Amino acid sequence: MFAFNVTSDACVKCGKCIPVCTIHQVNPDETTSPRGFLHLLGAYQKGKLELDRTAKKIFESCFLCTNCVDVCPNSLKVDMVIEQARYDIAQKYGIAWYKRLAFFLLRNRGIMDILARFGYVFQTCGFKLHPEKRSMSLRDFPIVKLDRLLPSLAKKSFLNSHPEVIINGGKGKVGVFIGCLANYMYTDIGKALLEILKALEIDVYLIKQQKCCGAPSYFTGDFASVDALGKFNIEYIESFKETLEAIIIPEATCSAMIKEDYVHFFHDQPEWKARAEAIRPMIYMATDYLEKKTNLKDLLARKAKRSEVVTYHDPCHARKMQGVWKEPRALIAQNFVMREMSDPNRCCGFGGVTMQLENYRFAKAAGEPKATMINATGAKVVSAECSACRMQLGDALYHAKSDVVFKNPIELIASALREENVKSTNVL
Incomplete structure (x- = not known):
């Protein structure tokens, strides 16, 4: 499964990655640092390390922030090899039921739409809502007693609140890939984007059959979901190549997944890698396109x-x-x-x-x-x-x-x- 032959030998031990590593900043242990990850990953690739529960815990502690890649003089793709190691971890230990349920819902938007509507009605039962922040905090939830702020569900998803095609004047034609959080929770983002495109007189296609970009599954090791979602979205975006000038995405993670990670994920499937590369010029973060x-x-x-x-x-x-x-x-x-x-x-x-x-x-x-x-x-x-x-x-x-x-x-x-x-x- 490894697309990159990254071993401890490739690391020059310069230490530039240590101060910028997110997990090392909060858990200052050489094991949970880019150099530690590289050493363990190299040993695993050589067959000298077993993916036991200790290794599982270590590899799952990385934030995948790519800070280490950003400063590395050799641009070692530590994050991508960790993602691939997490796939092997998922194969060996499985994925927790609540994660599998979440990924199932993200693959099946119709079911998710129904559950989101029910969730909107019942979320006040266990949460204190903060309308001005589009969020809610746990009160004393019977299962998870944890004081934290979470996004609240919207009454109706963004994609289900607007027509699929919105004609604004024909000065351009763009598709909108909204992302799951903005579709079900932070719906004001999509509404605001439609306002901007109307002011610019750019026609909008909401491409309503879009599915989750697959990032949550990718970072967790559920590669079967990524494979299905990636292929669907690539094929779906391809169908608009002659109609739309661009697909704009107001979400950094979704945009990066479709524009960058699909190419890396399909490294061992040449046809799909080529198709992922072919749609890249169509994909823009929203502010990048608008500016x-x-x-x-x-x-x-x-x-x-x-x-x-x-x-x-x-x-x-x-x-x-x-x-x-x-x-x-x-x-x-x-x-x-x-x-x-x-x-x-x-x-x-x-x-x-x-x-x-x-x-x-x-x-x-x-x-x-x-x-x-x-x-x-x-x-x-x-x-x-x-x-x-x-x-x-x-x-x-x-x-x-x-x-x-x-x-x-x-x-x-x-x-x-x-x-x-x-x-x-x-x-x-």
Whole structure:
């Protein structure tokens, strides 16, 4: 299964990866560091290490933030080899029933739609809702007694709330891949994106048969789900190649999965790897497309300048994997006061399904310093083009008793477009 021959011999032991490693920052042990992972992975590839439960625990502690890859002089793909090792772990030990249930629902959107509607009705039974943050906190839930903030379910999913094709004037045609969290929970992101595209007079295709990108399954080792979801989405996107100029995605993880990880995942299936590579030019993060391919910046420049301070967090799957970080800032800065935190590139600590469900103590520890950085800026809003970051940072700010709210940059941009046009002399 290994696409990369990464061994401990390939590591030059420079140590650049240690200070940026998210798990090492909260669990300073050489074993749970990039060098430790590499040593163990090399031994495993050579058949000198058995994947026992201790090794399982170690490999599942990585946040897959790619910080180590970003600074490595040899660009060693530690994260990808860990993902492949997790597949072998899943084959040997299986995947917990609650994860298998979640992945089943993500593969079957019709069933998920029904359960989400029921969940919306009954979520108040065990949770305290925070409407202004589109979140809810556990009260004293009978099964999981844990004080944390979670995204609340919307009354109706985004995809089921709008027609499949929205004609706005024909100045362009784009498809929207919305992502599961934005579809079922943070639905204001999709609504805001439709507002922006209407203002730009760009026609929208919601490509409603889209399925989960497969990232949760990929990071957990459920490669059978990734294979099915990846092939479906590739084939589905191919069907729009002659109709649409681009598929835009307001979610860093979904975009990175489709644009980057599909190619790596299908490394041993040449036909599907080639097809994954062929659709890459169509895939854009939403702010990347809007900043580079439209006149949105000019439209925003004619709107009111606000005194509201915003700080921006760089999702790992945006800046490091796709090189998208200047674009959202350039758009937000047209109408808001931007103030950078001390380390906007530091991982928020979401880390995936296993980290959130089984290693939450690590996720919580990784989120604490990020919340401190956000509060130190004095900003009232923290923004990032990633709903996984939103979920993690929302929880971190909740524990820090902070009043800072999270907004996707798409939501901020749409709110700015609603302002009346102003003359330059009135801009603060």
